[in-house]
Amino acid sequence: MNLLSLFNRKISAPAARERLQILLAHERVHLGGQSDLVTKLREEILAVVARHVNIDPEKVNVTMERGDNVSTLEVDIEIPLDAKKKAA
Amino acid sequence: MAKVIVVTSGKGGVGKTTSTAALGAALAQRGEKTVVIDFDVGLRNLDLVMGAERRVVYDLVNVIQGDAKLPQALIRDKRVETLFLLPASQTRDKDALTEEGIATVMETLKKHFDWILCDSPAGIERGATLAMRHADTAVIVTNPEVSSVRDSDRIIGLLDSKTLKAENGERMDKHLLLTRYDATRAARGDMLKVDDVLEILSIPLLGIIPESSEVLRASNLGTPVTLADKASAPAIAYQQAARRLAGETLPVAIPGERRSLLEKMFGRRAA
Numbered sequence: 001m002n003l004l005s006l007f008n009r010k011i012s013a014p015a016a017r018e019r020l021q022i023l024l025a026h027e028r029v030h031l032g033g034q035s036d037l038v039t040k041l042r043e044e045i046l047a048v049v050a051r052h053v054n055i056d057p058e059k060v061n062v063t064m065e066r067g068d069n070v071s072t073l074e075v076d077i078e079i080p081l082d083a084k085k086k087a088a
Numbered sequence: 089m090a091k092v093i094v095v096t097s098g099k100g101g102v103g104k105t106t107s108t109a110a111l112g113a114a115l116a117q118r119g120e121k122t123v124v125i126d127f128d129v130g131l132r133n134l135d136l137v138m139g140a141e142r143r144v145v146y147d148l149v150n151v152i153q154g155d156a157k158l159p160q161a162l163i164r165d166k167r168v169e170t171l172f173l174l175p176a177s178q179t180r181d182k183d184a185l186t187e188e189g190i191a192t193v194m195e196t197l198k199k200h201f202d203w204i205l206c207d208s209p210a211g212i213e214r215g216a217t218l219a220m221r222h223a224d225t226a227v228i229v230t231n232p233e234v235s236s237v238r239d240s241d242r243i244i245g246l247l248d249s250k251t252l253k254a255e256n257g258e259r260m261d262k263h264l265l266l267t268r269y270d271a272t273r274a275a276r277g278d279m280l281k282v283d284d285v286l287e288i289l290s291i292p293l294l295g296i297i298p299e300s301s302e303v304l305r306a307s308n309l310g311t312p313v314t315l316a317d318k319a320s321a322p323a324i325a326y327q328q329a330a331r332r333l334a335g336e337t338l339p340v341a342i343p344g345e346r347r348s349l350l351e352k353m354f355g356r357r358a359a
Binding site for chain 1: 234237245249274277279281288
């Protein structure tokens with residue numbers, strides 16, 4: 001390392017902070033301790049909705065976001081146009 | 089009734105055992121009966137850090153399997169008479185710990201102690217989940233470093249889902265203990281700052297333990313750092329963390345943070 005690169009060296013902590021924030025936002029949804037809960041919620045919500053409309057189980061997205069004070073549960077279900085008919 | 093604390097981190101080598109010994113000794117020095125339990129079956133080390141490695145006869149697994157009574161396995165510290173160690177087994181495998189066995193041991197200890205500190209093994213396997221199972225409060229030991237912060241976040245998720253408190257719908261009390269902190273490197277921008285870690289993990293701060301040669305020195309001697317050089321920076325930081333655990337409200341100072349002459353004259357920095 002020469003003297004010039006020593007002066008030009010950028011500080012690294014902001015990069016650590018940013019990488020962690022992005023990574024953890026993702027991991028909290030996919031691996032967090034609440035993943036069991038999300039799986040359960042997904043199944044039960046799916047069952048209730050499927051009683052009234054035909055839905056594609058693949059087109060259901062349930063995510064949970066953990067925040068400081070509140071967590072939000074997001075349920076995203078795609079309902080096809082011809083789904084009005086009641087499931088048997 | 090005892091307060092049960094788990095000292096945990098996910099990542100290995102961040103200072104769980106050092107912190108358990110230091111906090112346990114500091115709490116016991118307040119005159120309150122304290123037991124530190126090693127949950128790291130197969131890789132026990134709390135006995136060594138406490139300087140009691142040659143006094144281990146029976147261990148936690150012996151008690152659970154009925155080969156020894158609990159008082160036979162408890163080792164009383166030679167320096168602080170209210171401090172006890174319950175060592176882990178070095179020879180058995182980790183499956184020797186059963187959920188029922190741990191529950192029985194914890195129930196008995198709760199009747200006789202003011203503080204029960206559970207030193208968790210690294211990882212998220214059985215030993216770690218059993219160590220946190222009965223806790224009221226968790227001390228999450230974290231280094232200001234990306235992999236440690238990530239693993240701490242994972243452990244926070246487990247504390248909120250796999251513990252008895254969580255299963256009963258209660259809120260687990262979680263505290264961050266930031267260890268190996270170097271204020272100079274943080275100020276230079278080459279180490280995550282206290283506020284960065286707090287913002288990412290969003291749990292309250294129990295204390296900041298500075299990077300210090302005193303920590304290695306104390307473990308070389310088999311003395312909890314709070315009993316070694318009581319005036320050293322890490323000893324003071326651990327003593328204050330122990331007082332906060334006991335419910336005192338103390339401002340958290342950042343150890344080793346350099347202040348300019350002006351700042352010294354006019355108090356804390358203005359910005």
